[in-house]
Amino acid sequence: MGARGLIGSWRESRQALNARIDEFLLLLWKSVYDLFFVCGKATIFFGSSVRLAFQRPYRWDELVKHMEFVGNKSILIISLTGIFTGLALSYQIYLGFNLVNATNLVGPTVALGITRELGPVLTGLIVAARAGGAMAARLGTMRVSEQIDALEVMGIDPKQYLVSPRVLAAIITMPLLCGVFDFVAMAGAHFLCINVLSLDEAIFWDKIQLWLDPGDINEGLIKAGAFGMTFASVCTYMGFNTEGGAKGVGEATNKGVVYSMVMIICINFFITNMIRFYYAVAGIQ
DSSP states (O other): OOHHHHHHHHHHHHHHHHHHHHHHHHHHHHHHHHHHHHHHHHHHHHHHHHHHHTSSSOOHHHHHHHHHHHTGGGHHHHHHHHHHHHHHHHHHHHHHHHTTTOGGGHHHHHHHHIIIIIHHHHHHHHHIIIIIHHHHHHHHHHHHTTHHHHHHHTTOOHIIIIIHHHHHHHHHHHHHHHHHHHHHHHHHHHHIIIIISOOOHHHHHHHHHHHOOHHHHHHHHHHHHHHHHHHHHHHHHHHHTOOSHHHHHHHHHHHHHHHHHHHHHHHHHHHHHHHHHHHHHHTOO
């Protein structure tokens, strides 16, 4: 192959590489745009749905039913996740603090990490995958099978009947589930630190009481409620606006869960800073 052939081959390979890079960047931009678009539409959808929840006829029976689905049926998986999170986190923190002979700080460090961050975030991710996916799939199936259209024909507002109870149920039950997660995780941490690592139990709890404030627990509960609002709004929006039959239901469920998880991770940072800023202004430690 001559010099011209080598140059031509190099140019073709470079053009192919540039085309792939352009395709990747366009796909990335489309994904980011879709995420922000869904976020905005879900926010509007949430506002209209919650407003309808306080208009007659009230759907209290539906609210209680969905609270049982989102809350009670998530306790087992939340408890399993919480206990192993407490075990793993306390052990890893013990290994680090043992290097500098500061094992007395294992308890408060675990407590702060669980109540502020791990409790609400992991609870939000788990319940979004379980209950949020079910919301999107159920509403999507009702949309493609024209059951939602039938409700409109009968004069029933589908948002008030189907969406509002689900969103309110998620907002109400998520802080409760976060509290269960915190309790079980601390029980696991206590078991490992006291019964396995042989730390002093009195010092363990004394340091937790010294460093852990009610504001830290409240921060996690507030974030859990916000995460419940997030995944319920996104998943119900995706399911309510499903198109394309069974394939559309699957895509709506997948997008609802994925977008919910990404948004929970992202807004966690902003909510944390907002709460910390409020505590600083209000003089709360």
